[in-house]
Amino acid sequence: MRKLQTKSAQISFLKSLFLILSIIAFTFGSGCVKDFEEESYYxxxxxxxxxxxxxxxxxxxxxxxxxxxxxxDPAKNTSLLLKAYSQESGLLEAQKEIKLGMLKKGETKSVSQILTLPKTGGYDLHCVLFEESVQKSNGEIKVYNLDALPAEVQEIGLEIPEMDFRVKAVEGGRVLVENDIYLTNEGRETSKDFRMLVKVREMDAGLLADKVWTRTGEIKPEATVIQSVNLTMPDQYNYIVEVLIWNNDTIVERGEGYIRLSPVTETKNRNVTQAREIQTSEFENVVETGMIPEEEHTEEGESTPGFSLPLSAILLCSAAILRRRFA
Incomplete structure (x- = not known):
């Protein structure tokens, strides 16, 4: 009787051990237990x-x-999502995400992000921190009365990336030059029509040869326009052309170009320099060239759909011959 009880106890113990081992194996296999991974806190x-x-x-x-x-665990990547909500409508106005990489335990990191927002009213700014795809922390800050911030006077959005010069006439030792000024609007809105002063100054003496007032015109965002002025100056000198854009009584943008009608070059003996004589009249160009509209421009050599004239004649003759034969 005692042997039966002992055997029954052994069987019960083995069943319990098998059940425990099965539970442990299932738990590890399903990924419910991780190798003593430490929970992250931010x-x-x-x-x-x-x-x-x-x-x-x-x-x-x-x-x-x-x-x-x-x-x-330091081996996990983090990211920060910054969102701006309008305080008036509650709508999401802008958002930006940045990757932070892996942060070490005990580390404090500062992250800067730029949000471009309409300068109206106020905004609620929310930041959300993610570790992999799991949200770990968040923060919030408010900003008010952005429309009360004064606009920076210098930020008009216009730049002068390029200038071209073309000789239109040479007479009596004076040169008439057409100055093409390229104006690009790098801003986010159509620019105002600013005053623009173009000056020609002799490079060595600094004497002013000519100056002309004109206007920039209104320019759409990311667009480039060309404004042209005529400048008169004595021949056989070198000049600096200065372009100044005015906003009321303040210069807000400037550009420079160079006209060298008497360039200086070095001779074989590098201690001696001499001026090259430029025949300015050889560069006279009075032909006006206009911009080709995009919608009217077609590539040269583009053929018109249909048969060419010789091929059409051959086809007509062949048709006439066949008609006589079978008539």
Missing amino acids: NVRDMDISADRTGAAFVDLNVTTYIEKSQG
């Missing part, structure tokens, strides 16, 4: 805001977020 310690650039209609906000990792 804190958004603080957020700072500054205005990097203030235009007439937009403002660039520099948002700096301070993130602290208190504990956790």
